[in-house]
Amino acid sequence: xxxxxxxxxxLIKTRGQQVTLSCSPxxxxxxxxxxxxxxxxxxxxxFEYFSETQRNKGNFPGRFSxxxxxxxxxxxxxxxxxxxxxxxxLCASKERAEQGGELFxxxxxxxxxx
Amino acid sequence: DxxxxxxxxxxxxxxxxxxxxxNHSTISGNEYVYWYRQIHSQGPQYIIHGLKNNETxxxxxxxxxxxxxxxxxxLPHATLRDTAVYYCIVRPSGGYQxxxxxxxxxxxxxx
Numbered sequence: 001x002x003x004x005x006x007x008x009x010x011l012i013k014t015r016g017q018q019v020t021l022s023c024s025p026x027x028x029x030x031x032x033x034x035x036x037x038x039x040x041x042x043x044x045x046x047f048e049y050f051s052e053t054q055r056n057k058g059n060f061p062g063r064f065s066x067x068x069x070x071x072x073x074x075x076x077x078x079x080x081x082x083x084x085x086x087x088x089x090l091c092a093s094k095e096r097a098e099q100g101g102e103l104f105x106x107x108x109x110x111x112x113x114x
Numbered sequence: 115d116x117x118x119x120x121x122x123x124x125x126x127x128x129x130x131x132x133x134x135x136x137n138h139s140t141i142s143g144n145e146y147v148y149w150y151r152q153i154h155s156q157g158p159q160y161i162i163h164g165l166k167n168n169e170t171x172x173x174x175x176x177x178x179x180x181x182x183x184x185x186x187x188x189l190p191h192a193t194l195r196d197t198a199v200y201y202c203i204v205r206p207s208g209g210y211q212x213x214x215x216x217x218x219x220x221x222x223x224x225x
Contacts, residue, residue, distance in 0.1 A: 004157070033213065043158070043201070043215035056212050090157050102148070103213070105157030 002027065004106035006091050012112045018079040021109045025072050025093030031055075032074040033103070034066060037088040046089075049074055050096075078111075086113045117141070118202045123220040126196075132189040134219050136202030139183040144206050147178060149187045151198040152218070158201065161187065192223045 005024040013019050025032050033048040033056075045058040049068035066076040072093075078085055088110050092103040119137040126132040138147060146165050150158040162169055162176045164185075169176045175188040189196055201218040 035213075035215075042217050045212045045214060048212075058212060088155065092157075102160035102163065103150075103158075104160070107157050108155075110155075 004091055004093050004104050006106035006109050008109060010110045013081050014114050015081055017081050020075055020077045021089055023074045023091030026104055029093035029095050030072050031094045032068055033092050034076050035090040081113045083113050086111060117204050118216050120202055120219045125222050125224055126192045128223050128225050129191055132192040132221055134187040134200050137184045138204050141182050141204050145204045147185050148203050148205055150201045153198045194223050197223045
């Protein structure tokens with residue numbers, strides 16, 4: 001099976017712009033969660049989607065949003081970018097959301113905001 | 115908030131066992147202990163998980179204390195490729211959950 005695929009891998013934006021990141025989960029996995037990783041804050045949970053519905057959300061401002069499509073692919077969007085949004089954004093999938101189970105992470109999208 | 119406490123860094127000689135501790139004193143009865151590791155700038159990789167019994171797989175062993183308030187991840191024969199940040203997290207077995215990663219332990223395997 002192919003792993004979790006995130007695109008783009010690297011991108012550079014300027015303050016005030018918006019960005020959309022994409023995540024394709026492992027085939028058959030219906031849960032997708034997103035994380036932000038920065039040197040200062042570590043790995044922080046953004047949100048989780050299952051069956052096209054957001055099931056849980058971390059403590060991030062409304063500029064951070066996401067969605068999931070019927071094929072389980074997910075996108076996250078950050079509007080009005082700030083310098084502090086520079087980070088590695090990681091996506092993880094697992095087969096079901098109702099149960100525990102290991103998360104499978106993608107390689108991440110590294111966002112630099114200038 | 116992170117539910118786990120780990121030492122920020124550890125060294126281990128190549129070929130020796132690496133024992134990484136984790137404290138999770140507030141763990142609930144339905145919460146599992148999971149371990150992941152992250153090699154520089156890559157996505158975290160699942161290692162192992164357990165509820166209350168010790169577990170072993172091809173990568174590592176997980177020892178959970180009887181009171182479940184702490185655990186130890188054991189890499190039996192550390193190699194240079196095991197140099198990574200190791201995260202211990204606790205997660206309930208069901209429901210939709212926020213997954214909280216702490217700051218992890220930076221393991222440096224020394225030749």
